[in-house]
Amino acid sequence: MTQEQFSKYSFLLDRTARKVKQYAQQQFKMGEFDITVDQWLVMKNLSENEVLSQTALANLVFKDHPTLTRIIDLLCKKGYVERIPHPQDRRSFHLNLTQSGLQKVSELKPQVSQIREKAWENLNSKDFEEFKRILNTIYANLEQNN
Amino acid sequence: MTQEQFSKYSFLLDRTARKVKQYAQQQFKMGEFDITVDQWLVMKNLSENEVLSQTALANLVFKDHPTLTRIIDLLCKKGYVERIPHPQDRRSFHLNLTQSGLQKVSELKPQVSQIREKAWENLNSKDFEEFKRILNTIYANLEQNN
DNA sequence: CGGATATAGTTGTTATACTAACTATATTTG
DNA sequence: CAAATATAGTTAGTATAACAACTATATCCG
Incomplete structure (x- = not known):
């Protein structure tokens, strides 16, 4: 195989x-989900992990x-997430899904899967397995610490 | 396999x-290529096709x-491309690589491949073949006219 | 011909990605 | 302890992505 290919x-x-x-994103819009695809990813991860700082979430x-x-x-503006000051570290926040945010996640979860x-x-x-393997190999090949 | 997975x-x-x-992009920067990855894609396609309108290129x-x-x-600002008025259609342009643009493409081509x-x-x-097949299948599954 | 419609390209707006530079606070270490 | 360094998060600037709305010009069709 040539480089070109x-x-x-x-x-x-x-x-x-x-x-x-x-x-x-188009499906999100049609369903009036009120968030973007990337915002969904963030909210889903918040829902699956109790206490997260922004760095941990990133x-x-x-x-x-x-x-x-x-x-x-x-997400804060939309009222789905709040930044709670970290009790020990004044540089940091705990990110929390609000009641409204929790509800949004459980409402959207099955729809997103579909x-x-x-x-x-x-x-x-x-x-699917092949795809995951190849994607992960590519990712690993390009990581900084190589 | 579950939906979730x-x-x-x-x-x-x-x-x-x-x-x-x-x-x-990081390699482009280190090599002082002076263009972005997306700009490269556009210039490469211009170099491989003589007369292109913006619609055709898009x-x-x-x-x-x-x-x-x-x-x-x-790319026009950088002097690599020019818009030539279409002789028959005043809405449209022919896109052209300048001398400088042509030189840039031939200079970068092997480096980008590497x-x-x-x-x-x-x-x-x-x-590679598997990867292409799966990517193309996914793309086709999501095309609008389904 | 002339009005309706289609096409080529641009502009505006919002969101994400990335880098760099910045503030504030913690931690390390001499 | 104090200076150096590291970490958490924000702000600024540029590029790309997507959609909507727009201008200008072509084409279609009664």
Whole structure:
């Protein structure tokens, strides 16, 4: 295989990732979910982990700090999340889903799963495992500490 | 496989696509390439196709018109691309690589290929074919006209 | 021909991504 | 303890992504 051919993966990967996000975002909009796909990822992770700082959450969702700051800002404005001052460390916050945020997560969870399924028509569990393996290998190949 | 498990593909896909772009962008910066990864994609496609309108180019690179307008604006400012008025259709342009743009493409082409290769360490041609097949299937599953 | 419609491209707005620079607070260490 | 350093989070600036609304020009069709 030539270098030239290999190069195409980045185009296909980027194109597909954008399509997946775009499709989900359109469904979110049609269903009047009131949040974006990235905001959903953040809220879901908050719901699955009790006490999280912004740094801990950033590491979970693989977003950088400025990006997460802004997503949290928006979720606070919408009333789904609150920043609770950390009792020992005045630099830090505990992030909390509000009552409204908890309700939103449990309401959207099954709907999001259903939206996500559409991408896997005509594909099976073996494909899924292969896909995960290859994505994770690529990710590991490009990590900084190589 | 549960819905929940399937849902993770979107996270891994997004995470990996971002890492691939980020890694390339860092290499572009280190090499002082003077363009972004998306600008490179546009210039490469211009170099491979003689006469392109913005619409034709947008379809090639799978970006929408506003995004492409802005990328072309930046490439014009940098002197790598020019908009030539279409002789028959006054709404439209022919996009052209300048001399400087052509030189940039031929200078960067091998370097970009080399950067792109790093992702494929520990993976082989069969993986590559599988990966392409799965990405293309997902893309097709989510196209609008379904 | 002339009004309706379609197409090419631009502009505006919001969100995310990334880097860099910054503030405030903790921690380390001489 | 005090200075150096590290960490938590924010702000600023630029680029890309998506959608909606817009201008200008072409085309269609009665």
